[in-house]
Amino acid sequence: MDIAAGLLAAEGPQALSTRRIAAEAGSSTMAVYTHFGGMIGLVREMVHEGFARLQDHLTKVVWTDDPVSDMALLGRAYRRNALANPHLYAVMFGGFSPAGFTLSDTDRQHGRYTLVNVAQCAARCIAVDRFDPGDPELVAHRMWVATHGLVTLELGHYLLEPYDADRLFEAQLVALMVSAGDIPDAAERSVAESRRRLDDEVATRLPQH
């Protein structure tokens, strides 16, 4: 049942309709209501799954003795997850205008929970004197805001040549590390190291064939 819903989210954005899902599952529209209490309950469930999947991606990065490289890798994992499930990511962050869908405070808190990984990594960056002393949660938020902005514009096809998303992302990564206190040369090296680590550590299965 959830599988059918996930499949539909991957095939199309507004293919999420009670009748479409019912036809795909060989069932009736009532199934959606008995299991999820309506359409918005279903998308809420999918948002939860989306955050869980994001959490999976972020926890894949292992902590090395270069926390700045770890931090950059967290950003890469975040972006990779969003690009692997573009429609799901759009729904997670408000891309579901119809039916007055608004995610509850607990939902948002659940989403913000993924930030603890980043905050811990920021704390390690500060501990080894790569980042300036300060609030690790604040720098985690700054990383999140910038990366989310880039991913959002990339998914909306707003980032075109010659300022494509790849180039902007690389530049933004080192800029974020520098603005957090790291030395430009060191930041450049750590970001480059994270680029090498990406494919090994955070392998992404395609959005369900």
Add this chain to the structure above:
Amino acid sequence: MDIAAGLLAAEGPQALSTRRIAAEAGSSTMAVYTHFGGMIGLVREMVHEGFARLQDHLTKVVWTDDPVSDMALLGRAYRRNALANPHLYAVMFGGFSPAGFTLSDTDRQHGRYTLVNVAQCAARCIAVDRFDPGDPELVAHRMWVATHGLVTLELGHYLLEPYDADRLFEAQLVALMVSAGDIPDAAERSVAESRRRLDDEVATRLPQH
């Protein structure tokens, strides 16, 4: 006619329906088709108006002898415009899933046109040696990405106490200037100066009551 459409966007997100507009305008649903060729044509027109309004906000900032302050003020104007027209901003950047609405390349280019203001300001920052030498358009894109990310999360109510949007925005502004090459103390001063200039230079009428 456009006024009715604008009013509806301000009253609700999915109040944009042919019948609702027709009732509000005392007309029939056909009016939407004869004037805009359908629903997606209407929202496309509103997106254009949204970008025009954004451009208005950005051109309100006057160039002073402190281009970094001007740059920060551009960011404040961008955010203020988005907060003044939240639903319109959401629609501009992909928040209209139904009916397979996709904005054309020319639309996006029209949207990216607002970046020339920022790029020019970045060039001035570089010219006076406040920013490191480099591609002004690239730093303009970085400013855009970060500010857009913050505004998006703020509109989605993802930024809660104690890391609220105001605090994050201030921190991000100085961080952006620093990562572009400015000295932290100077960046702090210019950002503070831009905060003083905001209400005078870029006054925003409320989103049409």
Add this chain to the structure above:
DNA sequence: AAGGGTTTCATAACACCGTTCTGGTACCCG
């Protein structure tokens, strides 16, 4: 093992949506 209560779903209906077709009206322009 049988009965009662709960859960689950298929069907049909309702209200709403975007869209299209059909006329009829109003306008403008020669």
Add this chain to the structure above:
DNA sequence: CGGGTACCAGAACGGTGTTATGAAACCCTT
């Protein structure tokens, strides 16, 4: 003044989410 065009009211079609109504299926108790 006559003719052609642009515009729009109304009805209808296929789609959506949702609800009411039963009829099955299941489970759990006796």
